[in-house]
Every structure is written in C-alpha cells, then in structure tokens.
Amino acid sequence: MKKILKRYRGFLIVLIAMLLLTAINYDLGTKALGISLNSIGEMLLIIPPVFILLGLLDIWVPRETMVRYMGEGSGLKGILLAFFIGSAAAGPLYGAFPVAAVFMKKGVKFSNILIFIGAWSTTKIPMFLFEMGSLGSRFAIARLLIDIPGIILIAYILSKIMSREEVEKMYENAKNMD
Template identity: 45%
Template sequence: MDVRKALKRWRTAMASLFIAAVLSVAFPRAGREALSLLGMNVGTILGILPPVFVLLGLFDAWVPRERVAPHLGETSGLKGVILAILLGASSAGPLYIAFPVAEVMIRKGTSLRNAFIFLGAWSTMRVPMILFEIQNLGAIFALSRYGASLAGVLLMGAFMERVLGPKDREDILARFAEHRAG
C-alpha cells in the first residue's frame, strides 16, 4: 500500500474519532451509545476476519489455479455462472467477507464476470435469506424477489463484462498478479 494513502486513511480515521469525541462531550449519552456500538462492531469483525483470512490463505496455498480456472474461468460458460451463483447463494457471513473471497477466486483464475455474479449472489440470493422471507413475507413475494435478484445478478455480470473492455480486464488482472507477486 502506498504510504500516502495509508496516512490519508489514518488521518481520516483520527478526524472521525476527534469529531465523535467532541460530539460525545456535547451529547454524553449518545457518545456512550456510539462507543458501545463501535466496540460491539469491532468485536464482531475481529471474531470473523482472522478465521476467514486463515481459510483463504489455506485455499490460496493448497488449491492450484488449474483446479479453479476450468470451473469458473473465462471458458467455463454456463457451468461457471451456475457455480458462481451457487457459491454466492450458499455463503455464510457478512458481505465484507465476500470481497477477499472474490479476490482469491480471481487470482485462482475465476473470470471477472463470474466474480461479479458471485458477489451479487452473496449479497442478494443467500439461502437463509430466502427461507426467512418465505416464512415471514410469503412464498410469492420471496420467490418473486429471488427471481428478480437472479435476473439482476446475471444482467450485472454481463453488463460489467461488456463495460470492462479487454484493456480494463487486463489492468485489473495485472493488479491481482502484481499483488500476488509482491
């Protein structure tokens, strides 16, 4: 990471904390509640991220590119799309976990189209979500929403593949390769 970018992020975080501290003095009850919520959120994230990164590291080290690329790569066709949807829909955990997973998938040879489909399916088509909706909102609504999400995920994957020309795709993949090497 560029040192200037890191410093800018650090300054932004410190400015945010300063503003929160000033507001906490003016509104002590809200400040205590905000601090409590911050602690809970940081605890949740720290409970989730380390195991995920360990598993991703093991996947990255143990699974060769030759095992992933035929199933999710540029030549995978409909099989790759279906697999990306199934992987995203059967996921567990918050969306911020999906991005490092997608990065490792791309480094292992997954096409950008299938990575976008995976991210879309993770965010909108998870199985526990549809089960909750069927139980609480009714099957017609839940299945309609799921069908609309499926159509949207497929359209977004195709749209992103079309919008990103060959040069853009090469640049993105080169960044992942550069990250892998360095």
C-alpha cells in the same frame, strides 16, 4: 511517524469526531462509541475465519482447477458455481471481497466474480429461508426469480462496459496482494 499518520488518517479523523461528539453530547457520543465497538467486535469475529478459509482455498485449489470450472471458457458451469458459492456463503458482504481477490488470483472470469458478489449479497440460502418463513413463499420465490437474472444481467453489462485495461489492473492488483 508521518507515514503511519497518513495511513490511519481516516480512522484518526473519525476518532476525533467521536471525541468531539462525546464532548458536545455525552449520551449520543457514548451511544455512537458503543455501536462502533460492536461493529469492530463483529468484524473481528468474521474476518479471521474468512482469511483462514481463503488461505486454504489459495493453497489447496490449483489455479488450473479454478480456470477450468470458473474461468473464461467455463460457460454455464462457471455461472452456476459462482451462484452456489455466493449463495452458500456466510457473513456480511465485506467478506466477499477478499474471496473475489483470491478468485482473481486464480484466474476466475470477471463476470463470474461479479455474479459471485451479487449472489453473496442477494441470494443467500439463510436469507431465503427467513423470507419464506416471515414474508411467505410467494414473495421469497418471486424475489429470487427476479434477482437471479438481474445479477447475471448486471454482471455481464459491467464486464462489457469496463475497459480491458481496468479489469487487467484489478487482476494485477489482486496478484500483488501477497
């Protein structure tokens, strides 16, 4: 029982805070509860398909293929593939992290994983199309042309300033997630 309480203490603290908020200000508490339930509902709609696709990726794509196309010696091909996969992805950013963990298990180069996460968060195709329609093509293209080198630069800076031990520990943790 203690182990369960320790594991879910963050959730329990937030739940108690929500109950206290509701007791103090009923309208605000019910609004906060509604927003929380809506967020949980959205996550329950997104997470199962992501995990199904991850399972298929894990089984269908051999490690050697991932290493060849996105591993240490992949060069420009790995960068472009990381951008394409990240830009074509659907869903919120928290969906990218399980994919990144599978990429780590498959031996994808760390900088390519960072590029993938950066592309997922900034260069999604639907977002680009929305910006073209709403903010104009000049803005959308300018933002994209600034973001792409920025993502690559940030990925390479992060991969250089992180110690080899930290990166290896992340890869090891990803392998142990089975």
